[in-house]
Each structure stands twice: as C-alpha cells, then as structure tokens.
Amino acid sequence: MSDSIYTPTSAEMWSGRVDSEKDSLSYRWHQVVQCLNINELNQSEEFALLGFACDVGVARNKGRVGAAGGPDYLRSSIGSLCWQGEESRFLDVGTITPRNNDLESAQIALGKHVKLLLENQKKPIIIGGGHETAFGHYLGIASYLKSRQPSAKLGILNIDAHFDLRSYEFGAHSGSPFLQALEQAKLKEIDLKYFVHGINPHNNTKSLFETAEKLKVEFNSNKEVINNDKSALQKLKAFVEDRTHIYLTICLDVFDAPIAPGVSAPAWHGIQLQKALDVIALIKSSGKLISMDICELNPVFDQDNRTAKLAGMLIAELLQGV
Secondary structure, eight states: OOOTTOOOOOGGGGGOSSSOOOOOOGHHHHHHHHEEOOHHHOOEEEEEEEOOOOHHHHTTTTTOOOGGGGHHHHHHHSSSSBBOOOOOOOEEEEOOSSSSTTHHHHHHHHHHHHHHHTTTTHHHEEEEETHHHHHHHHHHHHHHHHHHHHHHEEEEEEEEEEEOOOOOTTTTOOTTTHHHHHHHHHHOOOOOEEEEEEGGGGGOOOOHHHHHHHOEEEEEHHHHTTTTOOOHHHHHHHHHHHHHHHEEEEEEGOOOTHHHHHHHHOOSSOHHHHHHHHHHHHHHHHEEEEEEEOOOOOOOGOSTHHHHHHHHHHHHHHTHHH
C-alpha cells in the first residue's frame, strides 16, 4: 500500500535499559519490537502497533491540542518495560499523519491500513491521536468484516468518560466518532452495537444521554465502575457475550487525573487503571477481540511520563502471555 501520509517507524525510536543482550528472559520492549513497513507484512499472527498522529479533531472540538505527538511519545516512553510475551509477536508498522488538516482523508487511510493488518492476521493496536482515531479505525474493521464475515456482530466497547456521540454537521471531530460509526453501520447494513464504560454525567449533556437512549447505546457510569456495581458488570459481560467481535477503544481521559494528566480533555472523578485491566482480561478470555486503540495521549500535558506508562500498561495487559 502506497500512501504519502504513511511513514514507517525508525528502529531508533525505541530505546531503553538493557539487562542482557542474549538472555531473552531479560528482554525489554525495545529489544523485542520489530519495526516493519506495513507493505512488507506476511501471513503470521502478531500484534501490530500503528500510530495515528492526529489531533485535528481535537482542535475542531475546541480541546487541548498535542495528542498528535502521542504515537512517537509512547514509543520513546515505554521501551524499558519488561517483556512478558514471546520474542517475535510484536510489530511496529509505522504512523499515519494527516496533511493540511485533512482529517477525513487520514481517517480513510487509517481504515485501509487497519484492513490490511487484519487481512494479514495481525491484531492491530492503534495509538492516537485524538479520539477521531476511532472512526478511521472502525472503517477498517467494518470493511474487513463486511468482506470476510458479513454475518458478524460487531461491538464497540469504549472505556471513556464521554459518549462521543455529538453532531458532526459542520465536520467530523474528536467528539463525533461513534455517532459516525453507528450511522455508517446502518447505511452499510452492518450489525453494530456500542457500549461505554465509565461515563461521567458531569461531562455529558442531557442531549447526549437522549442521543444514547435513541441509539440504544448501553453504558456504565464512572460511579458504577468505581464501586464495582454488580449489575454494571453484568451489563458489560452480556454485551460481550452478545457480539461475535469486539473492537476495544480506550480514551485516556477516563482515568483519574493524577495517573493520567497528559490527555486532551481531563474528566474529573475518573476510574483507576485496574478497572480497565479487568475489562481487557474479560475481552481476552472471550476470544472476541478483533482490534484495540488507545486515544488522547497528550505529551504536552504529561508529567513524568505517567500517562504514557499507563498506556503502556494497557498494551502490556493485552500482550501478556501471548
């Protein structure tokens, strides 16, 4: 695939501590990751990291810009994490960067790259960028399933403080991706359902709650998540059980500000990391995860790499034991 807005990752982007250059049991992420041009994929099962260096949608949404630096910031921040998986299962296949603030073309390009990864048996891990990343990501998943498994029942599980169901009448943005996805799915006759885990009522208008109800969007509030509400956990499990494929998307603003200061739109009274790790464990055990992204990592506002390390731990949970 040739695309002027796509750039492979240089191996120099990954660095960190070295405990041993020969003992694979002592390896860290920077010693394991393989940087590969996405046009050189083979048909082997691997996790593949792809960046979406974009916060055009955040700017349109009047948020704090800076998340466009998220993908490379993550790479440079988590190289010293200790590797717990197999040696040859983790690729870095580059980054998509929009040109001239053309978000829509970049989202289409992201979708094409995600589809290519899935066609080559890869499990995509997309690093944003603002949450406008999610619509491009969805386009790739939907196109792949439509061509390969047209009877699939896709579920988008969003760990987020926000619904992101706002109108995009005047252009797509970081607050509109899931309304876009639901409307596109209806148009293309794709069986899609949407669930949000961690909604903060103080960061969503009454109008958004009405939109969610109209679209039959299920959700758990931040208080339900924090308090381990049994009915909330049951709703989440029932959602996963009802779907054949799960696309997991995580907006870092769902977490408590002290552990995730580097985000585009801080939402107070957030959840703790373990709550998200529990969801990842649930989805892993279901065997239904098709793809994952982490959005709104904003290095401009991060402190001591806290938010980047948190994002790294989310990815590590997914890769653990693979």
